[in-house]
Amino acid sequence: MLWNFNFNLPTTIEFGNGNVKNIGKRAKELGGNKALLITDKGLAQTGILQKVIDSLDQEDVNYIVFDETTPNPKDVDCQRVYQQFKDSNIDLLIGIGGGSSMDTAKAIGTLLTHGGELKDRYGVNLLEREITPLICIPTTSGTGSEVTTGSVITDTVTKQKEAILDIKLAPKLAILDPELTLTLPKSITAATGMDALTHAIEAYTCNVSQPISDALSLYAIELVAKHLPLAVKNGNDIEARENMLLASLIAGIGFDNSDLGAVHAMAEPLGGLYDTPHGVANAVFLPHVFEFNIPSNLEKHAIIATKLGANKEGASLEETAYEGVVLLKELASKIGIPDFRDLNNVNPKDFSFLAEGASVHLCTQSNSRKLSRSDYLKLFQNAYEAVPQH
Structure with a gap:
Protein backbone atom coordinates (compact mmCIF):
# COMPACT_ATOMS: atom_id res chain seq x y z
CA MET A 1 0.00 0.00 0.00
CA LEU A 2 1.27 3.48 -0.90
CA TRP A 3 0.31 5.79 1.96
CA ASN A 4 -0.61 9.42 1.41
CA PHE A 5 -1.88 11.07 4.57
CA ASN A 6 -1.75 14.04 6.95
CA PHE A 7 -1.67 13.93 10.74
CA ASN A 8 -2.41 16.92 12.97
CA LEU A 9 -2.33 17.31 16.73
CA PRO A 10 -2.70 21.05 17.40
CA THR A 11 -3.61 20.54 21.09
CA THR A 12 -1.05 20.30 23.89
CA ILE A 13 -1.88 17.40 26.23
CA GLU A 14 -1.20 17.20 29.96
CA PHE A 15 -2.17 13.84 31.45
CA GLY A 16 -1.82 12.81 35.10
CA ASN A 17 -3.55 12.40 38.43
CA GLY A 18 -4.10 15.68 40.23
CA ASN A 19 -2.93 17.94 37.42
CA VAL A 20 -6.19 19.93 37.35
CA LYS A 21 -4.42 22.07 39.97
CA ASN A 22 -2.30 23.48 37.15
CA ILE A 23 -5.24 25.09 35.34
CA GLY A 24 -4.60 28.55 36.87
CA LYS A 25 -0.98 28.63 35.71
CA ARG A 26 -1.90 27.36 32.25
CA ALA A 27 -4.69 29.93 31.91
CA LYS A 28 -2.22 32.69 32.70
CA GLU A 29 0.33 31.31 30.22
CA LEU A 30 -2.34 31.51 27.51
CA GLY A 31 -2.88 35.18 28.34
CA GLY A 32 -6.20 34.63 30.02
CA ASN A 33 -7.42 37.64 31.98
CA LYS A 34 -11.10 36.72 32.06
CA ALA A 35 -12.20 33.15 31.51
CA LEU A 36 -15.65 31.74 30.82
CA LEU A 37 -16.03 28.37 32.52
CA ILE A 38 -18.50 26.16 30.67
CA THR A 39 -19.92 23.16 32.50
CA ASP A 40 -23.20 21.63 33.71
CA LYS A 41 -25.07 21.85 37.00
CA GLY A 42 -24.51 18.21 37.92
CA LEU A 43 -20.76 18.51 37.61
CA ALA A 44 -20.76 21.86 39.39
CA GLN A 45 -22.10 20.08 42.48
CA THR A 46 -19.37 17.39 42.55
CA GLY A 47 -16.54 19.62 43.72
CA ILE A 48 -14.66 19.37 40.43
CA LEU A 49 -15.61 22.88 39.41
CA GLN A 50 -14.36 24.18 42.75
CA LYS A 51 -10.93 22.65 42.09
CA VAL A 52 -10.74 24.65 38.88
CA ILE A 53 -11.92 27.83 40.58
CA ASP A 54 -9.43 27.43 43.43
CA SER A 55 -6.57 27.14 40.95
CA LEU A 56 -7.74 30.20 39.00
CA ASP A 57 -8.11 32.19 42.23
CA GLN A 58 -4.58 31.25 43.24
CA GLU A 59 -3.26 32.81 40.03
CA ASP A 60 -5.64 35.81 40.16
CA VAL A 61 -7.36 34.85 36.89
CA ASN A 62 -10.85 36.35 36.67
CA TYR A 63 -13.70 34.12 35.55
CA ILE A 64 -17.42 33.77 34.93
CA VAL A 65 -19.22 30.46 35.39
CA PHE A 66 -21.84 29.15 32.96
CA ASP A 67 -23.19 25.87 34.35
CA GLU A 68 -26.28 25.28 32.22
CA THR A 69 -24.81 23.06 29.50
CA THR A 70 -27.23 20.29 28.46
CA PRO A 71 -26.65 16.90 26.79
CA ASN A 72 -26.63 17.05 22.99
CA PRO A 73 -26.05 20.84 23.01
CA LYS A 74 -28.59 22.91 21.10
CA ASP A 75 -27.95 25.78 18.71
CA VAL A 76 -30.38 28.08 20.53
CA ASP A 77 -28.58 27.58 23.84
CA CYS A 78 -25.19 28.38 22.31
CA GLN A 79 -26.60 31.52 20.72
CA ARG A 80 -28.13 32.55 24.05
CA VAL A 81 -24.84 32.15 25.91
CA TYR A 82 -23.02 34.12 23.22
CA GLN A 83 -25.51 36.99 23.51
CA GLN A 84 -25.17 36.89 27.31
CA PHE A 85 -21.38 37.10 27.39
CA LYS A 86 -20.28 38.68 24.09
CA ASP A 87 -19.62 42.04 25.75
CA SER A 88 -17.89 40.59 28.83
CA ASN A 89 -14.31 40.78 27.48
CA ILE A 90 -13.91 37.01 27.59
CA ASP A 91 -10.43 36.08 26.35
CA LEU A 92 -10.26 32.42 27.45
CA LEU A 93 -12.71 29.54 27.48
CA ILE A 94 -12.50 26.52 29.80
CA GLY A 95 -14.75 23.58 28.98
CA ILE A 96 -15.19 21.22 31.94
CA GLY A 97 -17.17 18.00 31.67
CA GLY A 98 -18.18 15.61 28.94
CA GLY A 99 -18.42 16.14 25.21
CA SER A 100 -21.46 18.40 25.56
CA SER A 101 -19.60 20.98 27.66
CA MET A 102 -16.54 20.88 25.41
CA ASP A 103 -18.58 21.08 22.19
CA THR A 104 -20.60 23.95 23.66
CA ALA A 105 -17.35 25.75 24.50
CA LYS A 106 -16.13 25.31 20.92
CA ALA A 107 -19.40 26.65 19.56
CA ILE A 108 -19.32 29.67 21.87
CA GLY A 109 -15.71 30.30 20.89
CA THR A 110 -16.78 30.26 17.25
CA LEU A 111 -19.49 32.84 17.92
CA LEU A 112 -17.24 35.07 20.01
CA THR A 113 -14.72 35.31 17.16
CA HIS A 114 -17.06 35.25 14.17
CA GLY A 115 -20.45 36.55 15.36
CA GLY A 116 -23.56 35.70 13.39
CA GLU A 117 -25.28 32.33 13.76
CA LEU A 118 -23.88 28.86 14.19
CA LYS A 119 -25.76 27.54 11.17
CA ASP A 120 -23.49 29.67 8.98
CA ARG A 121 -20.49 27.63 10.20
CA TYR A 122 -21.82 24.09 9.82
CA GLY A 123 -19.52 22.18 7.49
CA VAL A 124 -15.83 21.75 6.85
CA ASN A 125 -13.21 24.53 7.10
CA LEU A 126 -15.64 27.45 7.17
CA LEU A 127 -13.96 29.38 10.00
CA GLU A 128 -12.00 32.48 9.07
CA ARG A 129 -9.85 32.63 12.20
CA GLU A 130 -8.99 30.63 15.32
CA ILE A 131 -11.64 30.63 18.01
CA THR A 132 -11.14 32.15 21.47
CA PRO A 133 -8.34 30.18 23.19
CA LEU A 134 -9.84 27.07 24.75
CA ILE A 135 -8.72 24.73 27.52
CA CYS A 136 -10.64 21.47 27.83
CA ILE A 137 -10.86 19.37 31.00
CA PRO A 138 -12.73 16.12 30.30
CA THR A 139 -14.48 14.43 33.22
CA THR A 140 -15.79 11.49 31.19
CA SER A 141 -13.92 8.88 29.19
CA GLY A 142 -15.62 8.84 25.85
CA THR A 143 -15.85 11.74 23.45
CA GLY A 144 -12.21 12.75 23.01
CA SER A 145 -13.52 16.25 22.29
CA GLU A 146 -10.57 17.71 24.19
CA VAL A 147 -8.34 16.86 21.21
CA THR A 148 -10.71 17.03 18.25
CA THR A 149 -11.30 19.74 15.68
CA GLY A 150 -15.06 19.39 15.62
CA SER A 151 -18.13 20.54 17.52
CA VAL A 152 -21.44 18.69 17.18
CA ILE A 153 -24.55 20.80 17.75
CA THR A 154 -28.25 19.92 17.52
CA ASP A 155 -30.19 22.11 15.08
CA THR A 156 -33.51 22.65 16.84
CA VAL A 157 -35.31 23.45 13.58
CA THR A 158 -34.32 20.38 11.56
CA LYS A 159 -33.91 18.04 14.58
CA GLN A 160 -30.58 16.99 13.06
CA LYS A 161 -27.12 17.11 14.55
CA GLU A 162 -24.77 19.36 12.64
CA ALA A 163 -21.00 19.73 12.88
CA ILE A 164 -18.48 22.54 12.70
CA LEU A 165 -15.27 20.91 11.48
CA ASP A 166 -12.13 23.02 11.34
CA ILE A 167 -8.62 22.89 12.79
CA LYS A 168 -9.18 26.48 13.96
CA LEU A 169 -11.64 24.98 16.46
CA ALA A 170 -8.98 22.91 18.25
CA PRO A 171 -8.43 23.45 21.97
CA LYS A 172 -5.08 24.98 22.85
CA LEU A 173 -4.67 22.69 25.84
CA ALA A 174 -6.23 19.48 27.16
CA ILE A 175 -5.81 18.75 30.85
CA LEU A 176 -6.65 15.13 31.61
CA ASP A 177 -6.85 14.18 35.28
CA PRO A 178 -8.10 10.60 35.84
CA GLU A 179 -9.08 11.46 39.42
CA LEU A 180 -11.84 13.70 38.04
CA THR A 181 -13.57 10.64 36.56
CA LEU A 182 -13.87 8.73 39.86
CA THR A 183 -17.32 10.16 40.60
CA LEU A 184 -18.76 9.24 37.20
CA PRO A 185 -21.94 7.11 37.61
Whole structure:
Protein backbone atom coordinates (compact mmCIF):
# COMPACT_ATOMS: atom_id res chain seq x y z
CA MET A 1 0.00 0.00 0.00
CA LEU A 2 1.27 3.48 -0.90
CA TRP A 3 0.31 5.79 1.96
CA ASN A 4 -0.61 9.42 1.41
CA PHE A 5 -1.88 11.07 4.57
CA ASN A 6 -1.75 14.04 6.95
CA PHE A 7 -1.67 13.93 10.74
CA ASN A 8 -2.41 16.92 12.97
CA LEU A 9 -2.33 17.31 16.73
CA PRO A 10 -2.70 21.05 17.40
CA THR A 11 -3.61 20.54 21.09
CA THR A 12 -1.05 20.30 23.89
CA ILE A 13 -1.88 17.40 26.23
CA GLU A 14 -1.20 17.20 29.96
CA PHE A 15 -2.17 13.84 31.45
CA GLY A 16 -1.82 12.81 35.10
CA ASN A 17 -3.55 12.40 38.43
CA GLY A 18 -4.10 15.68 40.23
CA ASN A 19 -2.93 17.94 37.42
CA VAL A 20 -6.19 19.93 37.35
CA LYS A 21 -4.42 22.07 39.97
CA ASN A 22 -2.30 23.48 37.15
CA ILE A 23 -5.24 25.09 35.34
CA GLY A 24 -4.60 28.55 36.87
CA LYS A 25 -0.98 28.63 35.71
CA ARG A 26 -1.90 27.36 32.25
CA ALA A 27 -4.69 29.93 31.91
CA LYS A 28 -2.22 32.69 32.70
CA GLU A 29 0.33 31.31 30.22
CA LEU A 30 -2.34 31.51 27.51
CA GLY A 31 -2.88 35.18 28.34
CA GLY A 32 -6.20 34.63 30.02
CA ASN A 33 -7.42 37.64 31.98
CA LYS A 34 -11.10 36.72 32.06
CA ALA A 35 -12.20 33.15 31.51
CA LEU A 36 -15.65 31.74 30.82
CA LEU A 37 -16.03 28.37 32.52
CA ILE A 38 -18.50 26.16 30.67
CA THR A 39 -19.92 23.16 32.50
CA ASP A 40 -23.20 21.63 33.71
CA LYS A 41 -25.07 21.85 37.00
CA GLY A 42 -24.51 18.21 37.92
CA LEU A 43 -20.76 18.51 37.61
CA ALA A 44 -20.76 21.86 39.39
CA GLN A 45 -22.10 20.08 42.48
CA THR A 46 -19.37 17.39 42.55
CA GLY A 47 -16.54 19.62 43.72
CA ILE A 48 -14.66 19.37 40.43
CA LEU A 49 -15.61 22.88 39.41
CA GLN A 50 -14.36 24.18 42.75
CA LYS A 51 -10.93 22.65 42.09
CA VAL A 52 -10.74 24.65 38.88
CA ILE A 53 -11.92 27.83 40.58
CA ASP A 54 -9.43 27.43 43.43
CA SER A 55 -6.57 27.14 40.95
CA LEU A 56 -7.74 30.20 39.00
CA ASP A 57 -8.11 32.19 42.23
CA GLN A 58 -4.58 31.25 43.24
CA GLU A 59 -3.26 32.81 40.03
CA ASP A 60 -5.64 35.81 40.16
CA VAL A 61 -7.36 34.85 36.89
CA ASN A 62 -10.85 36.35 36.67
CA TYR A 63 -13.70 34.12 35.55
CA ILE A 64 -17.42 33.77 34.93
CA VAL A 65 -19.22 30.46 35.39
CA PHE A 66 -21.84 29.15 32.96
CA ASP A 67 -23.19 25.87 34.35
CA GLU A 68 -26.28 25.28 32.22
CA THR A 69 -24.81 23.06 29.50
CA THR A 70 -27.23 20.29 28.46
CA PRO A 71 -26.65 16.90 26.79
CA ASN A 72 -26.63 17.05 22.99
CA PRO A 73 -26.05 20.84 23.01
CA LYS A 74 -28.59 22.91 21.10
CA ASP A 75 -27.95 25.78 18.71
CA VAL A 76 -30.38 28.08 20.53
CA ASP A 77 -28.58 27.58 23.84
CA CYS A 78 -25.19 28.38 22.31
CA GLN A 79 -26.60 31.52 20.72
CA ARG A 80 -28.13 32.55 24.05
CA VAL A 81 -24.84 32.15 25.91
CA TYR A 82 -23.02 34.12 23.22
CA GLN A 83 -25.51 36.99 23.51
CA GLN A 84 -25.17 36.89 27.31
CA PHE A 85 -21.38 37.10 27.39
CA LYS A 86 -20.28 38.68 24.09
CA ASP A 87 -19.62 42.04 25.75
CA SER A 88 -17.89 40.59 28.83
CA ASN A 89 -14.31 40.78 27.48
CA ILE A 90 -13.91 37.01 27.59
CA ASP A 91 -10.43 36.08 26.35
CA LEU A 92 -10.26 32.42 27.45
CA LEU A 93 -12.71 29.54 27.48
CA ILE A 94 -12.50 26.52 29.80
CA GLY A 95 -14.75 23.58 28.98
CA ILE A 96 -15.19 21.22 31.94
CA GLY A 97 -17.17 18.00 31.67
CA GLY A 98 -18.18 15.61 28.94
CA GLY A 99 -18.42 16.14 25.21
CA SER A 100 -21.46 18.40 25.56
CA SER A 101 -19.60 20.98 27.66
CA MET A 102 -16.54 20.88 25.41
CA ASP A 103 -18.58 21.08 22.19
CA THR A 104 -20.60 23.95 23.66
CA ALA A 105 -17.35 25.75 24.50
CA LYS A 106 -16.13 25.31 20.92
CA ALA A 107 -19.40 26.65 19.56
CA ILE A 108 -19.32 29.67 21.87
CA GLY A 109 -15.71 30.30 20.89
CA THR A 110 -16.78 30.26 17.25
CA LEU A 111 -19.49 32.84 17.92
CA LEU A 112 -17.24 35.07 20.01
CA THR A 113 -14.72 35.31 17.16
CA HIS A 114 -17.06 35.25 14.17
CA GLY A 115 -20.45 36.55 15.36
CA GLY A 116 -23.56 35.70 13.39
CA GLU A 117 -25.28 32.33 13.76
CA LEU A 118 -23.88 28.86 14.19
CA LYS A 119 -25.76 27.54 11.17
CA ASP A 120 -23.49 29.67 8.98
CA ARG A 121 -20.49 27.63 10.20
CA TYR A 122 -21.82 24.09 9.82
CA GLY A 123 -19.52 22.18 7.49
CA VAL A 124 -15.83 21.75 6.85
CA ASN A 125 -13.21 24.53 7.10
CA LEU A 126 -15.64 27.45 7.17
CA LEU A 127 -13.96 29.38 10.00
CA GLU A 128 -12.00 32.48 9.07
CA ARG A 129 -9.85 32.63 12.20
CA GLU A 130 -8.99 30.63 15.32
CA ILE A 131 -11.64 30.63 18.01
CA THR A 132 -11.14 32.15 21.47
CA PRO A 133 -8.34 30.18 23.19
CA LEU A 134 -9.84 27.07 24.75
CA ILE A 135 -8.72 24.73 27.52
CA CYS A 136 -10.64 21.47 27.83
CA ILE A 137 -10.86 19.37 31.00
CA PRO A 138 -12.73 16.12 30.30
CA THR A 139 -14.48 14.43 33.22
CA THR A 140 -15.79 11.49 31.19
CA SER A 141 -13.92 8.88 29.19
CA GLY A 142 -15.62 8.84 25.85
CA THR A 143 -15.85 11.74 23.45
CA GLY A 144 -12.21 12.75 23.01
CA SER A 145 -13.52 16.25 22.29
CA GLU A 146 -10.57 17.71 24.19
CA VAL A 147 -8.34 16.86 21.21
CA THR A 148 -10.71 17.03 18.25
CA THR A 149 -11.30 19.74 15.68
CA GLY A 150 -15.06 19.39 15.62
CA SER A 151 -18.13 20.54 17.52
CA VAL A 152 -21.44 18.69 17.18
CA ILE A 153 -24.55 20.80 17.75
CA THR A 154 -28.25 19.92 17.52
CA ASP A 155 -30.19 22.11 15.08
CA THR A 156 -33.51 22.65 16.84
CA VAL A 157 -35.31 23.45 13.58
CA THR A 158 -34.32 20.38 11.56
CA LYS A 159 -33.91 18.04 14.58
CA GLN A 160 -30.58 16.99 13.06
CA LYS A 161 -27.12 17.11 14.55
CA GLU A 162 -24.77 19.36 12.64
CA ALA A 163 -21.00 19.73 12.88
CA ILE A 164 -18.48 22.54 12.70
CA LEU A 165 -15.27 20.91 11.48
CA ASP A 166 -12.13 23.02 11.34
CA ILE A 167 -8.62 22.89 12.79
CA LYS A 168 -9.18 26.48 13.96
CA LEU A 169 -11.64 24.98 16.46
CA ALA A 170 -8.98 22.91 18.25
CA PRO A 171 -8.43 23.45 21.97
CA LYS A 172 -5.08 24.98 22.85
CA LEU A 173 -4.67 22.69 25.84
CA ALA A 174 -6.23 19.48 27.16
CA ILE A 175 -5.81 18.75 30.85
CA LEU A 176 -6.65 15.13 31.61
CA ASP A 177 -6.85 14.18 35.28
CA PRO A 178 -8.10 10.60 35.84
CA GLU A 179 -9.08 11.46 39.42
CA LEU A 180 -11.84 13.70 38.04
CA THR A 181 -13.57 10.64 36.56
CA LEU A 182 -13.87 8.73 39.86
CA THR A 183 -17.32 10.16 40.60
CA LEU A 184 -18.76 9.24 37.20
CA PRO A 185 -21.94 7.11 37.61
CA LYS A 186 -21.98 3.56 36.23
CA SER A 187 -24.43 4.36 33.41
CA ILE A 188 -22.37 7.29 32.14
CA THR A 189 -19.13 5.32 32.54
CA ALA A 190 -20.65 2.58 30.36
CA ALA A 191 -22.10 4.88 27.71
CA THR A 192 -19.04 7.08 27.32
CA GLY A 193 -16.78 4.04 27.27
CA MET A 194 -18.75 2.58 24.37
CA ASP A 195 -18.46 5.94 22.64
CA ALA A 196 -14.67 5.71 22.86
CA LEU A 197 -14.77 2.13 21.56
CA THR A 198 -16.94 3.19 18.62
CA HIS A 199 -14.53 6.00 17.78
CA ALA A 200 -11.62 3.57 17.71
CA ILE A 201 -13.38 0.89 15.67
CA GLU A 202 -14.74 3.30 13.09
CA ALA A 203 -11.46 5.21 12.77
CA TYR A 204 -9.67 1.91 12.12
CA THR A 205 -12.16 0.47 9.61
CA CYS A 206 -13.27 3.56 7.67
CA ASN A 207 -12.11 4.07 4.10
CA VAL A 208 -9.87 7.04 4.95
CA SER A 209 -7.93 5.38 7.75
CA GLN A 210 -4.17 5.92 7.95
CA PRO A 211 -1.30 4.21 9.78
CA ILE A 212 -0.90 6.53 12.76
CA SER A 213 -4.62 6.61 13.53
CA ASP A 214 -4.73 2.83 12.98
CA ALA A 215 -2.10 2.29 15.66
CA LEU A 216 -3.88 4.59 18.09
CA SER A 217 -7.25 2.99 17.40
CA LEU A 218 -6.06 -0.56 17.97
CA TYR A 219 -4.49 0.36 21.29
CA ALA A 220 -7.68 2.17 22.33
CA ILE A 221 -9.79 -0.91 21.49
CA GLU A 222 -7.51 -3.06 23.60
CA LEU A 223 -7.68 -0.65 26.54
CA VAL A 224 -11.48 -0.40 26.45
CA ALA A 225 -11.99 -4.16 26.20
CA LYS A 226 -9.82 -4.69 29.27
CA HIS A 227 -10.70 -1.74 31.47
CA LEU A 228 -14.29 -0.64 30.73
CA PRO A 229 -15.95 -3.55 32.58
CA LEU A 230 -13.63 -2.89 35.54
CA ALA A 231 -14.42 0.84 35.59
CA VAL A 232 -18.17 0.13 35.49
CA LYS A 233 -17.90 -2.51 38.23
CA ASN A 234 -15.82 -0.35 40.56
CA GLY A 235 -15.75 3.36 39.87
CA ASN A 236 -12.95 3.85 42.39
CA ASP A 237 -10.58 1.62 40.43
CA ILE A 238 -8.10 4.35 39.56
CA GLU A 239 -6.11 2.11 37.22
CA ALA A 240 -9.22 1.34 35.19
CA ARG A 241 -10.22 5.01 35.22
CA GLU A 242 -6.76 6.09 34.08
CA ASN A 243 -6.72 3.61 31.22
CA MET A 244 -10.23 4.52 30.09
CA LEU A 245 -9.35 8.22 30.01
CA LEU A 246 -6.26 7.33 27.99
CA ALA A 247 -8.35 5.19 25.62
CA SER A 248 -10.81 8.04 25.08
CA LEU A 249 -7.96 10.48 24.43
CA ILE A 250 -6.11 8.39 21.86
CA ALA A 251 -9.31 7.27 20.16
CA GLY A 252 -10.18 10.96 19.80
CA ILE A 253 -6.81 11.73 18.24
CA GLY A 254 -7.28 8.71 15.96
CA PHE A 255 -10.70 9.53 14.56
CA ASP A 256 -9.93 13.23 14.25
CA ASN A 257 -7.15 12.27 11.83
CA SER A 258 -9.18 9.54 10.15
CA ASP A 259 -12.98 9.64 10.26
CA LEU A 260 -15.99 7.77 11.55
CA GLY A 261 -18.65 5.72 9.81
CA ALA A 262 -22.19 4.40 9.76
CA VAL A 263 -22.54 3.99 13.52
CA HIS A 264 -22.21 7.73 14.00
CA ALA A 265 -24.32 8.39 10.92
CA MET A 266 -27.13 6.49 12.69
CA ALA A 267 -26.47 7.67 16.25
CA GLU A 268 -26.50 11.39 15.55
CA PRO A 269 -29.93 11.55 13.87
CA LEU A 270 -31.23 9.47 16.78
CA GLY A 271 -29.76 11.94 19.27
CA GLY A 272 -31.12 14.87 17.31
CA LEU A 273 -34.66 13.47 17.29
CA TYR A 274 -34.92 11.85 20.71
CA ASP A 275 -32.10 13.48 22.68
CA THR A 276 -30.67 10.00 23.23
CA PRO A 277 -27.28 10.01 25.02
CA HIS A 278 -24.67 9.77 22.28
CA GLY A 279 -22.70 6.90 23.79
CA VAL A 280 -25.83 4.80 24.25
CA ALA A 281 -26.88 5.43 20.65
CA ASN A 282 -23.45 4.35 19.42
CA ALA A 283 -23.50 1.24 21.59
CA VAL A 284 -26.84 -0.09 20.33
CA PHE A 285 -25.86 0.27 16.67
CA LEU A 286 -22.20 -0.75 16.87
CA PRO A 287 -22.63 -4.56 16.63
CA HIS A 288 -25.07 -4.27 13.72
CA VAL A 289 -22.89 -1.93 11.68
CA PHE A 290 -19.80 -3.97 12.53
CA GLU A 291 -21.52 -7.08 11.14
CA PHE A 292 -22.69 -5.22 8.03
CA ASN A 293 -19.16 -3.93 7.38
CA ILE A 294 -17.26 -7.21 7.83
CA PRO A 295 -17.26 -8.14 4.09
CA SER A 296 -15.54 -4.82 3.30
CA ASN A 297 -12.37 -5.82 5.15
CA LEU A 298 -12.24 -9.25 6.77
CA GLU A 299 -8.73 -8.80 8.11
CA LYS A 300 -9.33 -5.54 9.94
CA HIS A 301 -12.56 -6.77 11.50
CA ALA A 302 -10.85 -9.99 12.58
CA ILE A 303 -8.03 -8.00 14.17
CA ILE A 304 -10.59 -5.94 16.10
CA ALA A 305 -12.26 -9.15 17.26
CA THR A 306 -8.97 -10.46 18.64
CA LYS A 307 -8.46 -7.18 20.52
CA LEU A 308 -11.94 -7.72 22.00
CA GLY A 309 -10.98 -11.22 23.13
CA ALA A 310 -11.68 -13.62 20.23
CA ASN A 311 -9.11 -16.41 20.35
CA LYS A 312 -10.73 -19.56 18.98
CA GLU A 313 -7.93 -21.83 17.79
CA GLY A 314 -8.03 -22.64 14.08
CA ALA A 315 -10.77 -20.10 13.34
CA SER A 316 -10.75 -18.46 9.92
CA LEU A 317 -10.60 -14.69 9.46
CA GLU A 318 -14.30 -14.69 8.72
CA GLU A 319 -15.19 -16.74 11.79
CA THR A 320 -13.02 -14.52 13.97
CA ALA A 321 -14.54 -11.35 12.55
CA TYR A 322 -18.10 -12.54 13.20
CA GLU A 323 -17.08 -13.53 16.74
CA GLY A 324 -16.43 -9.81 17.18
CA VAL A 325 -20.15 -9.14 16.71
CA VAL A 326 -20.95 -11.49 19.58
CA LEU A 327 -18.28 -9.94 21.80
CA LEU A 328 -19.56 -6.41 21.16
CA LYS A 329 -23.09 -7.46 22.15
CA GLU A 330 -21.80 -9.24 25.24
CA LEU A 331 -19.75 -6.23 26.32
CA ALA A 332 -22.72 -3.87 25.98
CA SER A 333 -24.91 -6.28 27.94
CA LYS A 334 -22.31 -6.79 30.66
CA ILE A 335 -22.00 -3.08 31.40
CA GLY A 336 -25.74 -2.40 31.32
CA ILE A 337 -26.32 -0.70 27.96
CA PRO A 338 -30.09 -0.83 27.23
CA ASP A 339 -31.47 -2.43 24.08
CA PHE A 340 -32.55 -0.15 21.25
CA ARG A 341 -36.23 -0.97 21.68
CA ASP A 342 -36.04 0.04 25.35
CA LEU A 343 -34.76 3.57 24.74
CA ASN A 344 -37.15 6.42 25.52
CA ASN A 345 -39.52 7.49 22.74
CA VAL A 346 -38.12 5.16 20.07
CA ASN A 347 -40.84 4.60 17.48
CA PRO A 348 -40.41 2.43 14.37
CA LYS A 349 -42.53 4.96 12.48
CA ASP A 350 -39.54 7.32 12.71
CA PHE A 351 -37.07 4.90 11.14
CA SER A 352 -37.62 6.25 7.64
CA PHE A 353 -36.79 9.78 8.85
CA LEU A 354 -33.74 8.47 10.74
CA ALA A 355 -32.56 6.46 7.73
CA GLU A 356 -32.78 9.54 5.55
CA GLY A 357 -30.73 11.54 8.04
CA ALA A 358 -28.12 8.79 8.26
CA SER A 359 -27.85 8.44 4.47
CA VAL A 360 -26.87 12.11 4.04
CA HIS A 361 -24.60 12.25 7.09
CA LEU A 362 -20.97 13.12 6.33
CA CYS A 363 -19.70 9.94 8.00
CA THR A 364 -21.59 7.78 5.49
CA GLN A 365 -19.04 8.70 2.84
CA SER A 366 -16.23 7.27 4.99
CA ASN A 367 -17.90 4.03 6.04
CA SER A 368 -15.91 1.02 4.90
CA ARG A 369 -18.89 -0.36 2.98
CA LYS A 370 -21.28 1.70 0.89
CA LEU A 371 -24.77 2.16 2.29
CA SER A 372 -28.01 3.34 0.79
CA ARG A 373 -31.02 4.76 2.57
CA SER A 374 -32.65 1.31 2.40
CA ASP A 375 -29.54 -0.23 3.99
CA TYR A 376 -29.85 2.18 6.88
CA LEU A 377 -33.55 1.49 7.23
CA LYS A 378 -32.79 -2.22 7.51
CA LEU A 379 -30.07 -1.58 10.08
CA PHE A 380 -32.46 0.45 12.25
CA GLN A 381 -35.04 -2.32 11.96
CA ASN A 382 -32.49 -5.04 12.73
CA ALA A 383 -31.30 -3.21 15.83
CA TYR A 384 -34.91 -2.76 17.01
CA GLU A 385 -35.88 -6.35 16.40
CA ALA A 386 -32.71 -7.89 17.83
CA VAL A 387 -33.06 -10.50 20.55
CA PRO A 388 -32.74 -8.67 23.89
CA GLN A 389 -29.30 -9.01 25.47
CA HIS A 390 -30.54 -8.68 29.04
